[in-house]
Amino acid sequence: MNNVGRFAPSPSGELHFGSFVTALGSYLQAKSKQGQWLVRIEDLDPPREVVGAADNILFTLDKLGLHWDQDVVYQSSRLAHYEEILNLLIRQQVAYYCDCSRQRIQQLPTHIYDNYCQNRQLTPNSTQSMAVRLKQTFPICCFIDNICQRQRVSQSERLEDFVIRRRDGLFAYNFAVVIDDHEQGITEVVRGADLLPVTAKQLSLYHLFNWHPPSYYHLPLVLNQHKDKLSKQNHAQAININNIKQLIVDGLQFLGQVIPTDWQDANREQLLQWAITHWNIHCVPKNDQILLSTDE
DSSP states (O other): OOOEEEEOOOSSSOOBHHHHHHHHHHHHHHHHTTOEEEEEEOOOOGGGOOTTHHHHHHHHHHHHTOOOSSOOEEGGGGHHHHHHHHHHHHHTTSEEEEOOOHHHHHTSTTSSOOOTTTTTOOOOOTTOOOEEEEOOSSOOOEEEETTTEEEEOOHHHHTOOOEEEOTTSOBOHHHHHHHHHHHTTOOEEEEEGGGGGGHHHHHHHHHHHTOOOOEEEEEOOEEOTTSOBOOTTTTOOBOOTTSHHHHHHHHHHHTTOOOOTTGGGSOHHHHHHHHHHHOOGGGSOSSOEEOOOSOO
16 A cells, blocks of 8 residues: 655644644655655634635745645635535434533533433524534544554543534534545544544544544644643744755754754755655654744
8 A cells, every 4th residue: 555644734824843843754754655745735714714824834845845746635625525424424313413502511520522412303494503413433442653652532532422513614623634534545644742632533433434544643742931832823933944954954853863964065855865764753752842942
């Protein structure tokens, strides 16, 4: 089976060092296996999107020498396809409508949805906004991540009927990402450890659809001085592409990789090729790390 990896940013801002590390790690993992590396823009949440961010991300990746294979896929162009699959699940009674508020769920002892609407047979009308939840028929109790090792899922979490379309009509990440990864033939998902907790939900969807799941590799998160994850919400600075070789070296060091002693004499392409040849996923740290440099 051909190896296919991907980088799937949301267009909510420019690439910061945390998202760059994810792009670099996923690129090197795919290319070290002579595989393809795809880019997908996950633009499912218009209120969070920044005008021009998608184009800026693609421009930055190109400048970094992280060139993708195949055409870029935009999730916003696939809404009708998601809707078709969602409606099929509802007709098959594998998914159902839910009108529970976030406040009600937060008042539950576990703060995890109790599948209250599963047998209520709600039908939406023009004045109602309801979520759609997946009836959990393939609960995942544990799974293997190739960096973070065995992960166990609590009983309440694995039995939860989770949202696949939100009350505001937007499709949930866990739903769309499984459909896209499967249909793009993704064999290895390399992404940040912040998505480790939702992996069990995604695996349950793979089992429901009888699809073969990819292998998962969750990279350590880049933290700021306050030990918060670098993110657009935390106002992380965009990466500086004026010194691309230094940026690549910083990314490789964060990912625990060996750096060539003469890297300053290499050009961008030579440095990336060296990194592909010497990439070792087993050297990636398991713990999140603070970014000491203020120059992101």
